[in-house]
Amino acid sequence: MTYNTGNAVPSCDPRDLLDNAESLDIRVNSRTERSTPDRLGVPRKTWHGMECDFAEDQIDRAARFDTFLASSGYQPLGDYAAGIELTARNQVFLYAGEYYRAAAATALPYTLTGTWATDSAYLVGVGDAVLRQDLAGGQGAGMVGWARQPLATAISTAGQMLSAQLMNVWEFASAITSKPDPLDPETWDWAPAFQAAFDVGGGLFVPQARYPVRGVVTATKPMRLLGLGHGLSVVVPDIGAAGTKVFAFETDDVTAEGIHVDGTGLATASSENKYAFFGGDGVTKFARHTYRNCAVTEWNFKGDDTKANLTVSHGFYIDNVDDVVVEHNVVNGMSGCAVFLRDNAGITVTRNKIHNSVWYPIHIAGGMFAGEISHNVISCDLATGIYWGGAIDLMNQHIPRETRSNGVQIFGNDISGVLSYGAAIRILSCENVHCYENKIHDWSIGTWSTSGGASAIRVDTRGTVVGTGNGPCRNVHIRRNRAEAPSGGESNQGVYVSNQFQSVRNPTSGVWVQDNDLISLDAARAFTTGVIFHGFEGGIEDVYVDGNRVVTLTGGSSPVSGAIGFVATNAQGKIDRVFIGKNVVSDIGTPTDSTQIGVSIGANTDNVLITAPSIIRDFYVGLRTFAGSGPSLYRLSDFVAIACTLKTIFATDETDLFGVVPVPSIASSSALVIPAFEGPRKTIVVTGATTINSCAATNHKGQEVTLVFEGTILVNDANQLKLAGALNATNTSTLTITSDGTSWYEVSRSVN
Incomplete structure (x- = not known):
């Protein structure tokens, strides 16, 4: 109160009028105070207080009404017996299968005597009212029987539902x-x-x-x-x-x-x-x-x-x-x-x-037609690894061609963890398989491994020894996959295509390896070869390798030399009709060995066409053919070798489609023979380890030759060789000599 005069009622004091106005304003308009004192200090309910009291009373009345309803049902007292006291008219007991309660005229409380003839005058039956009450209760459904019946009409009952x-x-x-x-x-x-x-x-x-x-x-x-x-x-x-x-x-x-x-x-x-x-x-x-x-x-x-x-x-x-x-x-x-x-x-x-x-996490044993294996996530963290084959293993266990797996797509799968045998994805003796957009990463070679390494993707023949093969693969497309190299293993491959266990030529054919990323991360997680084809005894035909990005750590332990390589065991297993397109291939190692090859065309590989721009970098040799390889066509002007010691080494002195002469190779011998060539100078690779004692200079008058040695070779200052002393050549050593038509004279040498 502003003035709080304490004047008695009634008062004409203007100050009391102001205090009354303040009190009335609070009583009518306050939304927080439930009461307020008048000018004489007496607490008075505000409008807000009255609303709150009403709401609380409503809740209390509802609760009391619910309690009343709950207590208004029948209260079972058990079976009829002497001494049961009835104190309310809704109390019931069971006698002879019926429920009874106190009659309206019976004075309560009433105690049952146990003599029905006496008590029955004070009681009245309640019929099925108790049953109906029990059925309506929370346990009522448990009192109803039901047996499943076949439906013959529209649903209209609870039983039918x-x-x-x-x-x-x-x-x-x-x-x-x-x-x-x-x-x-x-x-x-x-x-x-x-x-x-x-x-x-x-x-x-x-x-x-x-x-x-x-x-x-x-x-x-x-x-x-x-x-x-x-x-x-x-x-x-x-x-x-x-x-x-x-x-x-x-x-x-x-x-x-x-x-x-x-x-x-x-x-x-x-x-x-x-x-x-x-x-x-x-x-x-x-x-x-x-x-x-x-x-x-x-x-x-x-x-x-x-x-x-x-x-x-x-x-x-x-x-x-x-x-x-x-x-x-x-x-x-x-x-x-x-x-x-x-x-x-x-x-x-x-x-x-x-x-x-x-x-095998996912294993197709054979006879799968028109199948899809897609978007699965496969992992393993056991030290032993996945033993019996690929994380995805498409294997044909049937020899008849008509029952082999055919028309299978493998795509969008994610594979990681520990593997020990074969490959992350294996395709064995199958036809018309499309393997694409799979991711193989963060994997390693487990302790169960017996092969010294593994492949990210492998295409091969299902078998165990020569003569047991279940037939070659045909029309296999491996496209747009990304595979990171595993840790562990001595010889790991990105994509490995072979045809083993054939007693006669029965070639794998129509293999496309296109637009894949095959990546070595470091020396501990590296592919020794990226894309390799090994014909073994069965052979391979119609190969297409294009648009791949390959990063390797190549070396002599590879089953086939080269980041991209081809070889066959013998003429029966020949690899024939090979197209190599615009791949980008690089090596993470130091190029010191002639087995570090970007593209390797091995023995028994025929009809190879290398065309379209290909980039090869950081290898000792960009492109190399070996003895026993057949006719090939090369567009060397499109073959870009960056930071390679040698762009090309060829087993024979041949020219590419445009007359460009690549680097040939010859075997060392006591009497070394340098093949005839046109032009003033030539680079030739010398293989083997036989000591060189002479070299005919006839037909080479005015020409200069640079010999690049593979391995350890002794070149003596003898006969036609007029050197500044013997040369103990080691791997990658060079010797440049010039001919006067009778002898060779040393120009320079390097021992690397």
Whole structure:
């Protein structure tokens, strides 16, 4: 109050008028004060206070009304017996199957005597009112029976609506006999319940829980198995002695979705292979299987970490089933394959996440037609690595050509981690395969490796020894892939194309290696060769190598010399009709050895066309042909060698398409023979290690020759060689000599 005079009521004092105005303003307009004192100090409710009191009273009245309603129902007192006291008219007891309460005229409280003839005069039956109340309660649904019935009319009842839903595995729980803890369903053996549902067929829903399964569950009728996904609807297998499979689908029209098979904690040793999802029976042709959003984890029955133990476990094993989709699944911890397919047509394996699958993460055993393997993420962090082949392994185990894998696309996959054998992607004895836009990175060679290295992508013949090959690959396109070199291994390749195990010429043909990035990161993570073709005994024809970016660390340990190289074991395995286009090839090493070659045309390689601008840099030799290579066409004006010791070395003295003479090579001998050539000077590479004692100078009068030595060679100051003393040449040493038609005279030398 401004004045707070304390004058009695009524007051004509203008000051009291102002104090009254202030008090009234607060009482009417305040939104925070629930009361305020008048000018005499008496608390008065504000309008805001009255609104709050009303709202609180409404809440209290509603709560009291709800309590009244709750207490207004029937209160069961149990069965009729002497001594039960009725204190309210809604109290009921059960007698002879009926409920009774105190009659309206009965004075309360009333105590039952236990003599029905006496008590019945004071009681009245309530009929089905108690039942109706119980049905309306929270447990009412549990009092209603139901049996699934086939639908024949439009849905109009609750029973029909329930019958229209997927079956629930709990509908078949009565089939379960093994219940170690009757109160804990996660200790029961649910295999009989699943089997009973599979025997009916149709759709089966698996709610969120863990379901131990101790035996094989087999579907012979179309089936849709539906769970809630990874970590939710979990099947816990225990099939060490009872069988080899968890779910076997020997039927058409199968969908498994959202089911998690978890082997965590199981004994791992086993004498037989195990399967989480097995599609088909290997004999009958089935169709239309889909495995989506499932998970298989810790599914390892191998028992040890040795290569000799071939007992393995597979996640999705589909044998002789067409139209198969395996997508969006998670597989982690397999001693076998995450996905194993054999004899299938119309296959899609896409967007799966696979970790630590140590056999083949994705394996096509053969007979796959019109398939797609795409956008899968494959990794491994085990020191041993993935042993039995590629992270993606397209293998043909069938010899008849008409049953070989044909028309398969491998694209958009991401591969990393530890591998130990073969290649990240292997394509063996297949036809019409398109491998593109895959990424291979951050990988290494594991401790199980026996080959000394690995390839990012390998094309070869499936076999073991000569004469066992299952036929060559045909029409394989390897395009727009990016592969970084692995760490470890003595001889790693980017793309390796070969044709082994053939007893007669049966060439691999139509191989395109185009627009790939094959990158060595450093000396510890390097490809010794980038793109190589090895004809072995079977041969290779119609090769196209163009637009690739290759970074290598080349050396003599490579199976084929050169960042891009070609060679065959013999004439039967000849590589024929080769086109080499505009590749960009470089080496991260120091060019000190003639095995460091940009493009290498080895023995038994014929009809090579090198055209379009190619850039070769940081090699000892840019382009080299070896003895035994056949006729070739070169456009050397387009062949750009940057920071190479020698641009070219040729096994024979030949010219390119425009008459440019490349550098030939000759073998060292006691009497060295320098081939005739035109022009005033020539550079020639001398190979071998035989001591040189003489060199005819006839027909070379006025010409100058620079000899570039490979290896260690002694050149003596003797006979026609008029030198400033003997030359102990080492690798890359040079000797320049000039002829007067009778002798050779030293001009200069260098020992590098």
